[in-house]
Amino acid sequence: MTQITVSAAVVALLAGACSGSDGEATEPTSSADVTAVGTGTVPGSVLRVNWGGFPESWAPGAEMEAGFMRVPYENLVARVDNEIQPVLATAWEQTDETLTLTLREGVTFHDGTPFDAEAVKVNIETVKNTPGPYAGPFQVVESIDVVDDHTVTLNLAQPAPSLLTTMTTRALPIASPTAIEDGSVAQTPVGTGPWAYDAATSVVGTRLVFGPHADYWGDPVGFETIQIVAIPEDNAASAALATGEIDLTDTEVNQLQTMDGDEQLDHLSYPAIRNNPMFFDRGPGGMFEDVAVRQAACYAIDTQVLASLEPDWEVRTQHFAEGEQGYNPDITGYTHDLAKAQELYDGAGNPPVDAEMLATTFNENQMQIYAEQMGEIGMDVTVQSAPPPQYFSEWNSGRYPLGLGGNDELTPYDWYNAWFAADAPGNPSGAESDELKAAADAAIAAGSSEEADALWAEVTKIIADEALTCAHVAGEELIAWNTETVTGVAAPTEHWETNLVNYRDLRPANG
DSSP states (O other): OEEEOOOHHHHHHHHOSOOSOOOOOOOOOOGGGOOOOSSSOEEEEEEEEEOSSOOSOOSTTSOOOHHHHTTTOBOSEEEETTEEEESSEEEEEEOSSEEEEEEOSSOBOTTSOBOOHHHHHHHHHHHHTSSSTTTGGGGGEEEEEEEETTEEEEEESSOOTTHHHHHTSTTOOBOOHHHHHTSGGGTSOOOSSSEEEOTTTOBTTTEEEEEEOTTOOSOOOSEEEEEEEOOOSHHHHHHHHHTTSOSEEEEOGGGHHHHHTOTTEEEEEEEEEEEEEEEOOOSTTOTTOSHHHHHHHHHHOOHHHHHHHSTTOEEESSSSOTTSTTOOTTOOOOOOOHHHHHHHHHHTTOOOOEEEEEEOTTTHHHHHHHHHHHHTTTOEEEEEEOOHHHHHHHTTSSSSSEEEEEOOOSSHHHHHHHHTSTTOTTOTTOOOOHHHHHHHHHHHHTTTSTTHHHHHHHHHHHHHHTTSBOOEEEEEEEEEEETTTEEOOOOOSSTTOSSOOOGGGOEETTO
């Protein structure tokens, strides 16, 4: 049994880094026009951020990059220095059978709906029942009991020691149950965070505005308003940053040479990108049913070619790094070997592989490389490009036999339940070998015991041996900002989340 209570100091740390007077809502202006008022919220200050696009849906359970999600939404808990810390939940007690959460009192959503146990129940059930990778880890929740307004108990089908870790990620943003139930949350995010979506001043498809949440429960933040814009082309985003049109943007390595010549621009990078191909059509009769065909594709892919094109890419043998649960030193990966790939494919009888992959602006080049390399042994893989919102909603929907997507799960339990279990949302074929299921069942049953690490390492070894995925790479997210308009930019504490900064610590440069 694990029981956690939280000190006031920790709560204050997570509520916000700033302290001082609350800012009063005023007409937003450029952040360069504001006047310094101390360490609290700067009235009229606006942070203008470019993440290159907008989410197709803001609903919990939908694929939504962290840079968007963490503006209006908060989580129940956060992960800081590898420790679970409180946000909307202030204490918790977990056994193999249940997880009971004590919820923060005095919190309201942006639409005035009270944050309570019923709201948590609605959010978890929504994510659990929404097709997609986030649903997998919540399948373990059999039912939810609303004990009282500020206590909720999750009844678990099996031990789930990493469930709280999952709750720290973008898998479980907490949205207004009112907005979820009437369906409006897909286009109008309603969370509990310090910035509330302002539909009146937003321009759909051009600029999304998030103004101050007057009833925010935590400490004041630096910027009163956040505007998110969409400038997908890197040169245009860099120019907008240099001229002060925007304050902060994601960018690419090829932009650094230009930025380094501009003293007012600065940048940082942090590990945030971890992706690999997934063979979705691996059920009976599927084009990737035969493990030899999957292994042939893996040996045909040369991830070193990617590393030569993207200097921040690191080739890995597996999803987890040394020191993380799930890492197995015996996994050597599929080193590029075209002769071996051809031998495996020929030995399997050269079953036709006529696969289409869905790509978008930031990964199309990568997928084209994979398609060309698999083509060298006779596989026919084509790449269809789509806008980011369409990509996020369709790439792993089961419509495509093969896909390339981010795998940001922090634990092997989550990774297995998201992509490889028979009922995993990311496994549309429902195929799972008896060996993998037996190994996963044993690891799950081990809970948080000492033997769990070795058992999960065995699970990831089987996933590698069966070539359910391969060609692992990890890369850096590159963030640039204008130092004359914004300060306090640092890498986020959330691991493996893209397009993200520590919003709460940012301040106008002259504020």
